[in-house]
Amino acid sequence: MTTGTGLALTWRKIPERYNLMGSKCDNCGESFFPSRKICPNCRRRGRIRKEKFSGKGKIYSYTLVASPPSGFELEAPYPMVIVQLDEGARVTAQLVDTAYENVKIGAPVQVVFRKIQEEGKEGLIHYGFKFKMTPGK
Amino acid sequence: MDGGGMWIAGYGAYVPRFRIAAEEITKIWGEEASRIKEGLGIAEKSVPDIDEDSATIAVEAARNAMYHAGLKDPTEIGAIFFGSESPPYAVKPAASIVAEAIQATPALTAADLEFACKAGTAGIQCVMGMCASGMIRYGMAIGSDTSQGRPGDALEYSAGAGGAAFILGGEKADAVADIKHTCSYTTDTPDFWRRPGADFPSHGGRFTGEPAYFKHVISASQMLMKETGVKAEDLDYAVFHQPNGKFPVQAAKMLGIEKGKIMPGLITPLIGNTYSAASMLGLAATLDVAKPGQRIMATSFGSGAGSDSFLIEVLDGIDAKRGRARAVKSFVDDKEYVDYGTYAKYRRKLKSL
Numbered sequence: 143m144t145t146g147t148g149l150a151l152t153w154r155k156i157p158e159r160y161n162l163m164g165s166k167c168d169n170c171g172e173s174f175f176p177s178r179k180i181c182p183n184c185r186r187r188g189r190i191r192k193e194k195f196s197g198k199g200k201i202y203s204y205t206l207v208a209s210p211p212s213g214f215e216l217e218a219p220y221p222m223v224i225v226q227l228d229e230g231a232r233v234t235a236q237l238v239d240t241a242y243e244n245v246k247i248g249a250p251v252q253v254v255f256r257k258i259q260e261e262g263k264e265g266l267i268h269y270g271f272k273f274k275m276t277p278g279k
Numbered sequence: 280m281d282g283g284g285m286w287i288a289g290y291g292a293y294v295p296r297f298r299i300a301a302e303e304i305t306k307i308w309g310e311e312a313s314r315i316k317e318g319l320g321i322a323e324k325s326v327p328d329i330d331e332d333s334a335t336i337a338v339e340a341a342r343n344a345m346y347h348a349g350l351k352d353p354t355e356i357g358a359i360f361f362g363s364e365s366p367p368y369a370v371k372p373a374a375s376i377v378a379e380a381i382q383a384t385p386a387l388t389a390a391d392l393e394f395a396c397k398a399g400t401a402g403i404q405c406v407m408g409m410c411a412s413g414m415i416r417y418g419m420a421i422g423s424d425t426s427q428g429r430p431g432d433a434l435e436y437s438a439g440a441g442g443a444a445f446i447l448g449g450e451k452a453d454a455v456a457d458i459k460h461t462c463s464y465t466t467d468t469p470d471f472w473r474r475p476g477a478d479f480p481s482h483g484g485r486f487t488g489e490p491a492y493f494k495h496v497i498s499a500s501q502m503l504m505k506e507t508g509v510k511a512e513d514l515d516y517a518v519f520h521q522p523n524g525k526f527p528v529q530a531a532k533m534l535g536i537e538k539g540k541i542m543p544g545l546i547t548p549l550i551g552n553t554y555s556a557a558s559m560l561g562l563a564a565t566l567d568v569a570k571p572g573q574r575i576m577a578t579s580f581g582s583g584a585g586s587d588s589f590l591i592e593v594l595d596g597i598d599a600k601r602g603r604a605r606a607v608k609s610f611v612d613d614k615e616y617v618d619y620g621t622y623a624k625y626r627r628k629l630k631s632l
């Protein structure tokens with residue numbers, strides 16, 4: 143059986159989803175995630191290159207998802223966070239291993255590798271980044 | 280094999296944070312907690328989160344191993360072997376997922392291995408051979424499992440989750456330990472199996488002990504000691520596969536090894552049996568506390584059945600790398616308890632999940 147019209151898209155996003163590959167403009171110094179091909183600040187003067195982000199950052203904002211989108215029912219309720227990465231870019235992702243009452247703005251977080259979604263029992267398993275609070279902090 | 284040129288450049292561990300206590304399981308099945316804890320020597324076991332599987336655990340362990348080894352260029356890894364009896368796919372390697380997640384692609388070989396609880400150590404032997412022959416400069420062997428027991432079965436008290444990754448190769452001056460020798464003992468012994476499509480394994484109950492675990496672990500360990508001339512008293516530590524908290528203690532006794540020498544690597548009582556990871560996490564926990572010059576014997580066991588035994592000598596390089604990655608103990612100590620309902624949901628034990 144052929145499945146998943148999104149296979150090619152999923153495959154192209156592997157570097158981004160597995161390793162937080164974004165981009166950075168060496169002209170103005172701004173980092174982008176997801177990556178950009180043209181710097182919105184510098185336009186033609188921009189010098190964009192690929193950058194792998196360290197996966198370390200701080201919680202910029204958060205919310206609790208109680209009514210999840212389809213495919214995420216088993217995980218709800220779960221916290222979603224906007225992480226301000228050390229390199230500057232902001233990323234939205236799930237926060238794991240943390241009770242919601244312990245989530246705080248400014249708390250240090252680090253990237254983890256988890257299952258994002260499964261396409262039923264026979265389809266592809268999508269893996270990628272989530273975040274957890276940095277232990278001992 | 281003479282072990283020339285086969286050393287451990289670094290290693291990494293990973294254990295999920297959640298735990299379920301034996302009491303919480305006995306409550307459901309009406310058993311006596313003290314009898315279970317006494318009989319199995321397991322007080323609690325690790326439970327993977329709903330979005331964790333043997334591939335995500337392998338990636339976390341592999342990344343920790345990369346930090347520990349201090350490998351700057353991941354493309355120097357020429358081989359990755361993923362050993363598991365609970366792979367996420369029946370067909371599609373998890374080794375390639377790990378390779379991508381540590382950016383070791385594309386110039387490398389990779390494969391998934393299965394031999395019940397000893398596929399990870401079989402992977403170490405594969406990497407040893409490839410390093411010794413000069414085929415590769417560095418190679419990684421991983422043991423990772425999120426195994427399941429049938430609800431109500433004794434395995435439900437023991438089947439935990441965890442992973443360990445070992446990077447072999449590079450320069451001996453940078454290595455943390457030297458693998459001096461390895462040998463294996465393998466027979467067709469049907470003590471434990473799982474057919475394709477079956478959710479839970481079948482096992483031979485008491486048959487898993489004497490003719491399976493003890494025969495293979497003791498025979499491989501004795502073979503190693505005979506071939507190297509190393510005696511029980513020459514060893515500083517020993518690590519055995521640990522399907523429960525009792526078998527490895529008994530194995531040490533049968534080999535004349537003091538109980539204290541296996542304690543640093545005996546972690547099943549606190550995280551359960553991590554299957555392919557069990558002996559490798561035990562070895563990692565032992566290396567976490569070992570000093571240069573000390574000798575460790577590590578013997579795995581996989582049902583079906585076989586044991587791989589290793590004689591390992593700790594090198595000076597271990598001190599410089601200590602603390603670069605989280606120690607096994609920090610994973611064991613960092614925990615949060617879940618109740619049986621949450622556990623059943625996380626492990627998808629209800630048919631509708």
Ligand SMILES: [Zn+2]
Nearest residue numbers: 167170181184
């Ligand atoms: Zn710019």
